[in-house]
Amino acid sequence: MGLLDDKVTIVTGAGRGIGAAAARLFAREGALLVLAARSAPEVEALATELTATGAEAVAVAADLTTAAGAERTVAAALEAFGRLDAAFDNAGNGAVPVPLAERSEAEWDDAHALNLRGSWLCLRAQLRVMAAAGRGGAVVLNSGVGALVGGFGDGAQQAAKHGLTGLVKAATADYARYGIRVNAVAPGVVRTPGTEPFFAAGPEFGALVERSTPLGRAGADVEVAEAAAWLLSDRASYVAGVTLPVDGGIAATRRFD
Structure with missing residues (x-):
């Protein structure tokens, strides 16, 4: 029995990075997967890869900043598997750090469109179906760790991530009575295709991560996926409304310099 055995599970932002790592891990843990991302070729290739290993996975190309895209992923789960048990709303984006007053309105809106509004749209569609099903x-x-501590040059992201903390608490207040648990993971710096250019630019970024993180290193995408898998599983059956740091100790020590 895997952690997610027979659980119909949506993974958004599944095309690469943490989302792809989560999809592979969830498949090994027995989940039936709906993989969603804006890029159809990426999620289709991943679904094909997982199916070849014996997993059950379908791919959905969707713009998750829209209600139609969020609802399409839920509809795909119902069409393919007849129900929805779990979701890892992972889709997000980042930006090059600049001081808060130097952010443009377009950059602010872009940070919030996917990281906060898109997460809410996905969560809304998922909660409606789960609550109606009664299971x-x-x-x-x-x-992200920006939901828990301040950091330099990332104010738009931090505002969005703090919003997710409130979203988790509000969803718990409204939907725990239906047996629906809503939590979040808050990664620190994780090596993914999105962060690799920072590491590749020179040794300075890697050195910053090492001295800012009590564990002395960046995280791996699968480490975040492992935490998400546990929170989605029945082994976390009494955990609700939590934003769990998966950050190598940054939030515990308030170090991010």
């Missing part, structure tokens, strides 16, 4: 369920949002 409970679990959702994990991918937030």
